[in-house]
Amino acid sequence: MFALPSAALVGWTLLAAPTDTAAQSALPVCEMGTRHLEADAPGAVFEVCIHPGLSTNLFFDSKLAHVELAGRERFRVVLQGENALTLVPTEALEDGERVPMTVHFQDGAAPASVTFWLAVHPSQAERQVEVTRQPRTLASHRQGERQARAEARQCREEKARVQAECAGQMGLTGLIAHELMGKGGVASKNIIGAVTARPGNTLQLLSARSYRSDTERTEGGQTVVRLIVELMPWNKGETPWTPAGAVLVGSTHAELKVLGVWPREPMAPDEKGRVVVEVEATENEARGTFTLKLWSQEGNARGELLDGVTFPSAPFR
Secondary structure (H helix, E strand, C coil): CCCCHHHHHHHHHHHHCCCCCCCCCCCCCCCCCEEEEECCCCCCEEEEEECCCCCEEEEECCCEEEEEECCHHHEEEEEECCCEEEEEECCCCCCCCEEEEEEEECCCCCCCEEEEEEEECCCCCCCEEEEECCCCCHHHHHHHHHHHHHHHHHHHHHHHHHHHHHHCCCHHHHHHHCCCCCCCCEEEEECCCCCEECCCCCEEEEEEEEEEEEEEEEECCEEEEEEEEEEEEEECCCCCECEEEEEEECCCCCEEEEEEEECCCCECCCCECCEEEEEEEECCCCCCCEEEEEEECCCCCCCEEEEEECCCCCCCC
16 A cells, blocks of 8 residues: 555545535435424424434324324334334335325314325434424423534534634645544555446446545544545436435445535536545444445435445555
């Protein structure tokens, strides 16, 4: 292994690239904490994020009568309690798909039911949803305010971290200054021969390369590494394709933390482009073979699935 300055510059360019917050995705926006829904009007319809293999728990302030769920056989778990509902979807559901579900109540009060669209997100699920038909209590409002403040604080901390990384030195100097490059430098690996696209993909790969840099940080006694997948795709579809998000999934279905996707620029039909995905993981998590899932702002329900992604072994230390 030997250091490749161009690879380091790829990583630093990604860190410095601004996020296009104005861009709108067809995928739902998922809340990571407890979500509160007020279903006090007849005909109310809500969209809730679900993801294969992850549980979504809905809690109601009224006793449930029965639940109408389309395609119930595509859920591993549909567990109805007195005033709660647990859902665990399977891989039979595709990204971007929306499944209708109507929950009916016992007491006969209005509204007699609430309808949901269960939206399959490529990587996230709303784990706890509180649904109220009666006015929320003061304690419930206070809980929501505490959660909102905690989420805002987390966003401010993350923003400060990104700004600190991007405001200082650039290039190799920046990687060293922010402890993003270990003593072994950056290792590079050509993976185009190993990566395979799933049938139905819109993008055709012209080249694929992966990068690895061990940082100076540790987590649980393991070295924290920065990983990059750099793709040169060709849009073979009939509509523009703009990167919106990505997730890297291992053989055990564990997902690595994606730090960003760059650039957020559309590729017109029959146009070639570039997609760079950066990931942070521990040394053990970086081992093995991964599937890279990419989705677009244009709302391609299925997304792009690329199997066989691997990363270089640890650089010389």
